[in-house]
Amino acid sequence: MSPIRVLPEEVVRRIAAGEVVNRPASAVKELVENALDAGARQVRVEIENGGLDTIRVSDDGAGIPADEVTLAFRRHATSKVVSVEDIGRTPTLGFRGEALAAIAAAATVRMVTRPPEQPFATAVTYRFGELISFEQVGAPPGTVVAVKNLFENLPARRRSLDDPRKEAALCARVVAQYALAYPTVRFYLVVNGRLVLHTPGDGNRLAILQALYPRTALDCWVPVGAEAGGLGVHGYLSRPGTFKTDPAHLTVVINGRPVEARAIRRAVVEAYRSRIPRGRYPYGFLALVLPREDVDVNVHPAKLEVKLRAEEEVAAKVGEAVRSALDAPRFEDVPGVSDWRIPALPLVETVIRERPEPEFGWDKLEPLGDLEGEYLICRSEDGLYLVDPHRLDETRIFIELERQAAAEPGQFLLSAVSIPLAPDQSARLAELLPVLGRFGFAIRRVGDRTLVLEAAPVGLDEAAAESCLAELMLALDRPGEAEWERRVRAAIACRRAVKRGERLTADEQRRLLRAAAGAGVGLLCPHGYPILLRIGRRELHRHFGR
Structure with missing residues (x-):
């Protein structure tokens, strides 16, 4: 038997790297947590080839002082814990000081970081745990960490990973979980140069869920809210009629930390149970707030699990809160979703119609009421009609913008909005900027990778204007895309229109129908989707057997 000996530092680093970072998604998790702990209000995650070739996480947080940068890459060097007691009390996501050291031991890592009060940024490069370069550079406040060729020195680990598309999906799930846990932080996710996720940071978790699960209707989310004995539970879960085959679609957050939480x-x-088929699972978001002393976060190398002091009791209270929410007779407390959403793929893939045809006699419909603000219920001589008020108003505004000869006026925003660009988007932006200017957008470019939005069309606030531009950024990714004016009109009309789920009075419903008739609105919205559903007398008679 070989004698017992102290392992060389290189071997120690590789072992530690395998414990903390076992795939690209875990590296993304650690870097996003560092950004959030630094107080970032905006986090951008870029990955290439599933994160195996490149992971880049940028934030506008506090940055690291120049004299502490190399210290941050040493194992167990942290600003978050001083004593043993701090481990249980720390409000931060990270506390061990292992992440940067573990990632740097398994890849080439370059960090550029600058605190706001420091006149210069510090750039360091590590390769397999060894410092390669240290220099002062110019950069805005915040931190950028770029990870290249993850597990290049661990070929067995790299070969064992799944297809890059699956690794990318796991990275996207991590970003989505933190976007739900921190809805006041603006998140961007760019995969292979394409913007695939963008959240506005307006605090609306339900809007983020709607963006992540666009096929789930607004009224299919069950609000959960309960407080008892120091435990707070809140979130949104899918109604029993909708479910997933993968239980991982349920995001559980305890004291701001996304965790497995099996119990x-x-x-x-x-x-x-008994509400959905066996082998199917609810999905959504559930946040628990507990006294910090009741939660032990130091039980898993990657901090994916926590130990609760009274786990079974907490689980029982959570189950009771969920059952009470599911048994509620009506779901009236769901706040309206803001008009923001992930840049909608149907818009990107659909040709914007020059004019929805044929026109329809909207003023001949008499409104009777609505279905939770989602559809107007109308009657006419030939039957009943369900009308989508958002699409109806959107189409009217689209037509009016189309007929408008003069340039659209703009209004300055209370605070400018910074929007990052992917490299291939920057090259094609020149053809879009003049069109945006005619519609009231005032946009300034900062370098090749950032837009600064200073003014927007009248009627669009910061969040609506930002989501409008984010939607158009997706169109930039499509070579040969033409007729930008129609796309800009459609994006503006969508955000000016009546919001989905917005309740209208009887007079407002009538005015909406009359305005649509005056504008010559047809049966389809600008994206080619139907605006109404007709149920004629013949269909009614057939259904009732008359």
């Missing part, structure tokens, strides 16, 4: 998940699934 909590079992309690949620148990609450749905």
Whole structure:
């Protein structure tokens, strides 16, 4: 038997890297947590080839002083914990000081960081745990960490990973979880140069869920909210009629930390028993708030699990809260979703119609009421009609913008909005900027990778204007895309229109129908989707057997 010896530092680094970072998604998780702990209000994650070739996380947080940068790459060097007692009390996501050291041990890592009060940024490069370069550079406040060729020195680990598309999906799931946990932070996710996720940072978790699951209707989310004995539970879960085959679509957050929480998940699934088929699972978001002394976060190398002091009791209370929400007779407390969403793929893939035809006699419809603000219920001589008020108003505004001869006026925003660009988007932006200017956008370019939005068309606030531009950024990714004016009109009309789920009075419903008739609105919206559904007398008679 070989004698016992102290392992060389290089071997120690590789072992530690395998414990903390076992795939690209875990590296993304650690870097996003560092950004959030630094107080970032904007986090941008870029990955290439599933994160194996490149992971780049940029933030506008506090940055690291120049004399502490190399210290940040040493194992167990952290600003978050001083004593043993701090481990249980720390409000931060990270506390061990292992992440940067573990990532740098398994890849080539370059960090550029600058605190706001420091006149210069510090740039360091590490390769397999060794410092390669240290220099002063110019950069805005915040931190950028670029990870190249992850596990290049661990070929067995790299070969064991899944297809890059699956690794990219796991990275996207991590970003989505933190976007839900921190809805006041603006998140961007760019995969292979394409913007695939963008959240506005306006605090609206339901809007983020709608963006992540666009096929789930607004009224299919069940609000969960309960407080008892120091435990707070809140979130949104899918109604029993909708479900997933993968239980991982349920995001559980405890004290701001996305975790596995198996006991909590079992309690949620148990609450749905007999409500959904066996082998199917609810999805959505559930946040728990507990006294910090009741949660032990130091039980898993990657901090994916926590230990609760009274786990079974907490799980029982969570299950009770979920059952109470599911048993509620009506779901009236769901706040309206802001008009922001992920840049909608149907818009990108659909040709914007020059004019929806044929026209329709909207003023001949008499409104009777609505279905939770989603559809107007109308009657006419030939039957009943369900009308989508958002699409109806959107189409009217689109037509009016089309007929408008003069340039659209703009209004300065209370605060400028910074929007990052992918490299291939920057090259094609020149053809879009003049069009945006005619519609009231005032946009300034800062370098090749950033836009600064200073003014927007009248009627669009910061969030609506930003989401409008983010939607158009997706169109930039499509070579040969033409007729930018129609796309800009459609994006503006969507955000000026009546919001989905917005309740209208009877007079407002009538005015909406009359305005649509005056504008000559047809049966389809600018994206080619139907605006109404007709149920004629013949269909009614057939249904009732007359």
